[in-house]
Amino acid sequence: AQSVAQPEDQVNVAEGNPxxxxxxxxxxxxxxxxxxxxxxxxxxxxxxxxxTGDNLVxxxxxxxxEFNKSQTSFHxxxxxxxxxxxxxxxxxVRDALxxxxxxxxxxxxxxxxxxx
Amino acid sequence: DAGVIQxxxxxxxxxxxxxxxxxxxxxxxxxxxxxxxxxxRGLELLIYFNNNVPIDDSGMPEDRFSAKMxxxxxxxxxxxxxxxxxxxxxxxxxxxATANTGELFFGEGSRLTVL
Numbered sequence: 001a002q003s004v005a006q007p008e009d010q011v012n013v014a015e016g017n018p019x020x021x022x023x024x025x026x027x028x029x030x031x032x033x034x035x036x037x038x039x040x041x042x043x044x045x046x047x048x049x050x051x052t053g054d055n056l057v058x059x060x061x062x063x064x065x066e067f068n069k070s071q072t073s074f075h076x077x078x079x080x081x082x083x084x085x086x087x088x089x090x091x092x093v094r095d096a097l098x099x100x101x102x103x104x105x106x107x108x109x110x111x112x113x114x115x116x
Numbered sequence: 117d118a119g120v121i122q123x124x125x126x127x128x129x130x131x132x133x134x135x136x137x138x139x140x141x142x143x144x145x146x147x148x149x150x151x152x153x154x155x156x157r158g159l160e161l162l163i164y165f166n167n168n169v170p171i172d173d174s175g176m177p178e179d180r181f182s183a184k185m186x187x188x189x190x191x192x193x194x195x196x197x198x199x200x201x202x203x204x205x206x207x208x209x210x211x212x213a214t215a216n217t218g219e220l221f222f223g224e225g226s227r228l229t230v231l
Binding site: 034036041042043044045046049090102103104105106107108109 | 120147149158159161164171172207209211213219220221222223224225
């Protein structure tokens with residue numbers, strides 16, 4: 001079974017400060033890990049993914065995420081937050097051994113609020 | 117490029133009525149997913165199809181829910197009869213299964229309110 005946990009329902013940060021949104025995962029084999037963002041009244045949008053290779057993955061809008069196998073974590077980061085980054089962020093996982101297409105398991109989401 | 121197209125965007129209906137939600141995936145994608153999002157339960161996978169064939173419907177709440185994919189460019193999610201607890205935003209997503217990298221493309225969602 002595969003699962004992902006986002007321990008924080010909400011993260012508040014001041015504009016210009018660095019932000020971190022936490023995610024830990026559990027899979028039987030090697031993980032494929034993803035971050036998605038959802039703006040109000042919109043569908044989810046893909047931000048970035050880790051499949052293999054460098055542990056630091058760069059994605060859209062200046063976001064990056066660090067894969068840490070020993071801690072089974074995949075935290076989302078951004079060096080300098082913008083008010084426009086305020087949205088709901090979802091971490092997702094897929095076991096690399098899982099066949100049958102791209103069935104992802106999503107976390108419960110973390111609401112990011114960036115204030116002036 | 118056209119993304120995943122869902123209709124209707126908003127639906128308000130009365131308990132007991134039949135509801136049909138529609139989805140057109142991105143052309144060339146061969147996997148299609150139906151998700152439901154609520155405040156209480158978050159994002160739940162209801163069912164997904166590969167090459168128009170249902171692969172996993174374990175997330176479908178009960179027999180009142182059914183989904184079909186008659187061809188590669190169209191899918192429906194039907195609720196009959198609808199109940200107030202079905203009120204949620206229903207998302208359709210598509211992907212290229214052979215890409216094997218998990219990037220899903222979501223539609224804008226259908227917000228269902230059952231009175």
